[in-house]
Amino acid sequence: MPLAAALIGTAHAATPASPEQRAAELVARMSLDEKVAQLQSGAPALKRLGIPAYDWWNEGLHGAARAGYATVFPQAIGLAASWDPDLMHAVGDVVSREARARFDAIGAGRDHGRYEGLTIWSPNVNIFRDPRWGRGQExxxxxxxxxxxxAVSFVQGIQGPDPDHPRAIATPKHFAVHSGPEAGRHGFDIDVSPHDLEATFLPAFRAAVTEGRAGSVMCAYNALHGTPVCADAGLLDDTLRKHWGFTGYVVSDCDAVDDMTQFHYYRPDNAGSSAAAIQAGTDLDCGYAYAELGTAVRRGDVPESVLDTSLVRLFATRYRLGELGTPAATPRPMDDKAHAALALRAAGESLVLLKNTHDTLPLQGTPRIAVIGPNADTVETLEANYHGTPRAPVTPLQGLRARFGADRVTYAQGAPVASGVPVPVPETALRTSDGAVGLTGHYIAGVDLDDAPRVTRVDRTVDFDWDHVSPAGLPKGRYAVRWTGKLVPPGPGDYILAAHVERCFDCAGHDPVRLFVDGKPLIDDNGDDTHTQATLHVDDSRPHDIRLELVHRGDDQGVRLQWLPPASVQLAEAERAVANADVTVAFVGLSPDVEGEELHVDVPGFDGGDRTDIGLPATQQALLERAAASGKPLVVVLMSGSAVALNWASEHARAIVAAWYPGQDGGTAIARLLAGDDNPAGRLPVTFYRSVRDLPPFASYQMKGRTYRYFDGTPLYGFGYGLSYTRFDYAGASVTTRTLRAGQSLSASVQVRNSGERDGDEVVQAYLSYPSSDALAPKRTLVGFERVHLKAGETRQVSFTLDPRRLSSVDAAGRRAVVAGDYTLFLGGGQPGQAVGDTVPFHIDGTQDLPK
Structure with missing residues (x-):
């Protein structure tokens, strides 16, 4: 029996040792060099102690990620738009079950590489303080x-009901005060006031730890007031462990400790930075900086006992997970149908109806629909970032065809996402040699393109996510694909063609790709991304022979055949599609190609994954205006990870739906909403501003002027806003007492009635407004919500209990307390002044300080 499995403690032979006792006994047998190796995220095997290799890095933001087929739920911001904690718990449960099944397929006690473990680095609970931040979608x-x-529901869903035997470990991130800009994130020093820190940036982490009982926390890249947070003992020891009672382990964001040396200049070398980080409470380093901890110990920067403390936390976690020393488990069968059904439910609950004049939606009868826009038929705008590989993704175009009939739907791409950003070549421009839509794909089981294909099929487009999977049923591993057919340009002009390969992170070797047009090589990229675009000039709409070849011999993750056609040609094509339709549905917005984590994109309106302009990109704005000029009803479906200032659309479109990045079955969910099969009930988790001029400077972390709590202007669409196909009325708001002493809880209730003719969900929201004497308090703040289902004509009483923390405010020094004064509580379908509801006043006597 391996030593790691055999260690049970010696003090009480009749009593099983705790995970901490077993971990301490194991750590005591390690040399210094072995300890140092185990403090890095890619921890190697220690065969003499029976310890398998374990990579702590795994992702599960909105589905088990980056390791093959998995259920892909809507991006986190879309899940938030559901305002449904029960849904979040169910999603977290599926994430951990699929991660556990992947882990069990290898077996406990065996080596587990990256994305194969049970320590999941999610959720992201940073506050989306500014819509320009590209990672706000997470x-x-x-x-x-x-x-x-x-966050509490998601963490509990991931970890399961038994804290002694968690299904997986959740890791709220990035602790703390982290929300862009991406370009400076590795060395950014944030000057945040004590008030804003306590009132805005810490509460979600506190809830995830104190209520969710998260087993891990990730510290961020940035510094606070000159101290990198991964070396901030005030945060990691005082706040997290002493005040909040956290007993798990802290992991750094990837290479954050090295950033302390390279960008924060906090210490002159990684030995010094590592010593500072581990003494402050960062137990595990994602990266390689902790490799210098041996040097730090030997020169006296940190006692070896500090390493032991962190190692006991880490190995106790591995024991608690059953990762060490237990027999290999038989993988539990996954209910893929149930998981897919949950993904569809999540997508449906996330959709927010922002506008619906003249009851344009749901669409009536059997209309002829023109589907236009760059997001109508792309896989990447379903998936967002940090995703798994869906088995059968359904794009909006596919969803509408399935629901309304392919013969009732015409399609034209119409525009790219933004000027200079290629998009997948649409099916309208691809034909096989015999005239079918798409290209003929020849799939070869090996890397020799001269071999006979194992599978030959027609692919409607070349827009594939093959991360850790093999296509077309080929054996897992190396393969090659050749696509052949015709490129049919919609008109004359210069076309930029691109062969985009999703490159793997931190891996050796990449997949070469080649593109030929009319038998001539146009792109020949050997995997270094230096020759992935070329310009093709055409004089007419004559078809051109096209051949695309991909050889998968590395760890890259998929391929897209992309283009940038002449704008006038695309607009004219969209105009023709609209002319033959009764209604236009335009799928516009952003994409993971332009908003995300530290992207290499520099085109107008975007900067390194962030945005410099929150308006709809000009290419898409021109498309909407061209479509509206027809006089046909225009429905806009916004697909994005953040708020977009749809000012023109709010004036001219008949209806607007915010669909976010909706996950694997997003196309089906959108079609169901447009058809009226589902009644929308999503609510905005962010404010939609009208312009960047409404916002403070992006780099300022002062909350004044930001979010619905401190914004003095009039938003385009407010936080908590969302329409329905039915109508809800409110009456009878009441509280248990109109006067209470500080420190007491307050119960409130209101009657909500579905006064319309359709069954539907309503999100009942409770907002607290503070005494006028409290100059630092927000204008109002959300203190309760509940998503309820009401049949047509049904009335229900919805109640909230507001504990002292929800009735509290924060002073300039960061002290949280319940203070005396006159308050009002609004109970309704959104914010006061923006939704129907009922208000009740009450008074608090005295003052009660609250713990951090």
Whole structure:
């Protein structure tokens, strides 16, 4: 029996040792060099102690990620738009079950590489303070309370009901005060006030730890007031462990400790930075900086006992997970149908109806529909970032064809996402040699393109995510694909063609790709991304022979055949599609190609994954205006990870739906909403501003002027906003007492009635407004919400219990307390002044300080 499995403690032979006792006994047998190796995320095997290799890095933001087929739910910001903690718990449950099944397929006690373990680095509970931040899509929005409630449910779903035997470990991130800009994130020093820190940036983390009982926390890249947070003992020891009672382990964001040396200049070398980080409470380094901890110990920067403390936390976690020393388990069968059904439910619940004049939606009868826009038929705008590989993704175009009939739907791409950003070549421009839509794909089981194909099929487009999977049923491993057919340009002009390969992160070797047009090589990229675009000039719409070849001999993750056609040609094509339709549905917005984590994109309106302009990109704005000029009803479906200032659309479109990045079955969910099969009930988790002129400077972390809590202007669409196909009325708001003493809880209730003719969900929201004497308090803040289903004509009483923390405010020094004064509580379908509801006043006597 391996030693790691045999260690049971010696003090009480009759009593099983705790995970901490077993871990301490194991760590005591390690040499210094072995300890140092185990403090890095890619921990190697220690065969003499029976310890298998274990990579702590795994992702599960909105589905088990980056390791093959998995259920892909809507991106986190879309999940937040559901305002449904029960849904979040169910999603977290599926994430961990699929991660556990992947782990069990290898077996406990065996080596597990990256994305194969049970330590999941999610959720992202940073506050989405500014819509320009490209990673805001990974969060639950701008409100601390909503973020905290959803985080608690997601963490509990991942970890399961038994804290002694968690199904997996959740890791709220990035602790703390982290929300862009991406370009400076590795060395950014944030000057945040004590008030904003306590009132805005810490509450969601506190809830995830104190209520969710998260087993891990990730510290961020940035510094606070000159101290990198991964070396901030005030945060990691005082706040996290002493005040919040955290007993798990802290992991750094990837290479954050090295950033302390390279960009923060906090210490002159990684030995010094590593010593500072581990003494402050960062137990595990994602990266390689902790490799210098041996040097740090030997020169006296840190005692070896500090390493032991972190190692006991880490190995106790591995024991608690059953990762060490237990027999290999038989993988539990996955209910893929149930998981897919949950993904569809999540997508449906995430959709937010923003506008619906003249009851344009749901679409009536059997209309002829023109589907246009760059996001109508792309896989990447379903998946967002940090995703798994869906088995059968359904794009909006496919969803509408399935629901309304392919013969009732015409399609034209119409525009790219933004000027200079290629998009997948649409099916309208691809034909096989016999005239079918798409290209003929020849799939070869091996890397020799001269071999006979194992599978030959027609692919409608070349837009594939093959991360850790092999296509077309080929054996897992190396393969090659050749696509042949015709490129049919919609008109004359210069076309930029691109062969985009999703490159793997931190791996050796990449997949070469070659593109031929009319038998001539146009792109020949050997995997270094230096020759992935070329310009093709055409004088007419004559078809051109096309051949695309991909050889998968590395760890790259998929391929897209992309283009940038002449704008006038695309607009004319869209105009023809609209002319033959009764209604136009335009799928516009952003994409993971332009908003995300530290992207290499520099085109107008975008900067390194962030945005410099929150308006709809000009290419898409021109498309909407061309479509509207027809006089046909225009329905806009916004697909994005953040708020977009749809000012023109709010004036001219008949209906607007925010669909976010909706996951694997997003196309089906959108079609069901447009058809009226589902009644929309999503609510905005962020404010939709009208312009960047409404916002403070992006780099300023001062909350004044940001989010619905501190914004003094009039938003385009407010936080908590969303329409329905039915109508809800409110009456009878009441509280248990109109006067209470500080420190007491307050119960409130309101009657909500579905006064319309359709069954539907309503999100009942409770907002607290503070005494006028409290100059630092927000204008209002969310203190309760509940998503309820009401049949047509049904009335229900919805109740909330507001504990002292929800009735509290924060002073300039960061002290949280319940203070005396006159308050009002609004109970309704959104914010006061923006939704129907009922208000009740009450008074608090005295003052009660609250713990951090």
């Amino acid at each position: 969060t639950y929005g701008e409100d601390p309370y909503l973020t905290g409630r959803l």
